[in-house]
Amino acid sequence: MIHLLYTGGTLGMVRGQDGALVPAGIDGLLAGVPELRQIAACDYFTLEPPRDSVDIGPADWLAMARHIGERYAAYDGFVILHGTDTMAYTAAALSFLLDGLHKPVILTGAQLPIGEVRNDARNNLITAVELAACGHPQTAEVGIFFNDRLLRGNRAVKRSIFAFDAFDSPNCPPLARVGAGILFDPTCPLPPQPEQLTVHQGLDTGVALLKLFPGLSPALLSYLIEGPIRGLVLETFGSGNVPATGGDSDPDLVEVLTRAVAERDLLIVAVSQQWQGRVQLDAYAAGRRLLDAGVLCGHDMTSHTALVKLMFLLGQDLSPDQRRRGLTANLHGELTPP
Ligand code: ASP
Numbered sequence: 001m002i003h004l005l006y007t008g009g010t011l012g013m014v015r016g017q018d019g020a021l022v023p024a025g026i027d028g029l030l031a032g033v034p035e036l037r038q039i040a041a042c043d044y045f046t047l048e049p050p051r052d053s054v055d056i057g058p059a060d061w062l063a064m065a066r067h068i069g070e071r072y073a074a075y076d077g078f079v080i081l082h083g084t085d086t087m088a089y090t091a092a093a094l095s096f097l098l099d100g101l102h103k104p105v106i107l108t109g110a111q112l113p114i115g116e117v118r119n120d121a122r123n124n125l126i127t128a129v130e131l132a133a134c135g136h137p138q139t140a141e142v143g144i145f146f147n148d149r150l151l152r153g154n155r156a157v158k159r160s161i162f163a164f165d166a167f168d169s170p171n172c173p174p175l176a177r178v179g180a181g182i183l184f185d186p187t188c189p190l191p192p193q194p195e196q197l198t199v200h201q202g203l204d205t206g207v208a209l210l211k212l213f214p215g216l217s218p219a220l221l222s223y224l225i226e227g228p229i230r231g232l233v234l235e236t237f238g239s240g241n242v243p244a245t246g247g248d249s250d251p252d253l254v255e256v257l258t259r260a261v262a263e264r265d266l267l268i269v270a271v272s273q274q275w276q277g278r279v280q281l282d283a284y285a286a287g288r289r290l291l292d293a294g295v296l297c298g299h300d301m302t303s304h305t306a307l308v309k310l311m312f313l314l315g316q317d318l319s320p321d322q323r324r325r326g327l328t329a330n331l332h333g334e335l336t337p338p
Helices: 026-031 058-074 087-097 121-133 218-225 253-264 285-293 303-315 320-328
Strands: 002-008 042-051 077-081 105-108 142-146 149-152 176-178 207-211 231-236 267-272
Touching: 002 026, 002 058, 002 121, 026 042, 042 058, 058 077, 058 087, 077 121, 087 105, 087 142, 087 303, 105 121, 121 142, 121 176, 207 218, 207 303, 218 253, 231 285, 231 303, 253 267, 253 285, 267 303, 267 320, 303 320
Parallel strands: 002 042, 002 077, 077 105, 105 142, 207 231, 231 267
Antiparallel strands: 142 149, 149 176
16 A cells, blocks of 8 residues: 655646646545556655745755654555655755654655646556566655656655656766666665654754855854854865855955864865765865864765755754764665765
8 A cells, every 4th residue: 555645746736827846635636546456556745835845944844754653564655746946855854853764754746747648647656656666675765656667765866857757866876766667776785674663853044055166255154153043064075175265355255164174063064066076174175174074974975965954953953973973874865885
């Protein structure tokens, strides 16, 4: 038995009077795919009101995790219908909140609504349900199914607003590829997970994400860091490099970061602006500056997964040291250890 959790997104949208897509209910949506029943018995629930995914945030992630936790024993798997814009954030959040997950939680959506003649919604919905029901161990985690690939949820990135192949997973091979059959390729294994499901509650939204750019003013960085934040994801250049200054100004960027770690105990994690590869803070002198400043290495995490992981770790009852260790550790397959 599969449980569908409908949150909104293009997949179920209809055209309003001005031609713009607006969220709609799930009944019409499911009426268009009666054959779903041939794949698995399904029931559904709507996270009211169905929304564009830009209107889904941390409180909804907690509600989704609770919803799944309360029904965990009763179902073989869960499919979450979700807009694509923030799907990767939701997937990352659920991967941390659903600790000890041993059943599939598969998010899917579409670039075109299911009511359009030509659409990708139908295939994505049907195949996501098939994957959630197939019982293969490689589906037993939070995944994103899109087009023809099942990706690890906390590794996926929305790469296109046009292509049906909208998601990619630049640093982790797909969990499965779907064509005439389903191929479960070898992938980065998950670290050992607890046997029992624990649904964590608590996310601290006092976090920020900053992309470095040539000319970034230390004064601007200082302003951000002195604000009400407890964690910062720094999108660095290449393998974790940061300029010594943001221009001619003084003090430099590294000095600002050093002070924030030392004086404010700000949790700062470095990820890369680049699509593929990993942060290695000892590769260049320009990266060592961050190590010396006390900035943590985000390895090959995507920036949005690093951001959500910060929210998660800051939201749990942990010591500063446990948070630092958690951030650089591979908790749920979100990073490849060195
Ligand atoms: N704006 C839409 C959403 O994220 C886009 C989509 O679903 O593809 O809900």
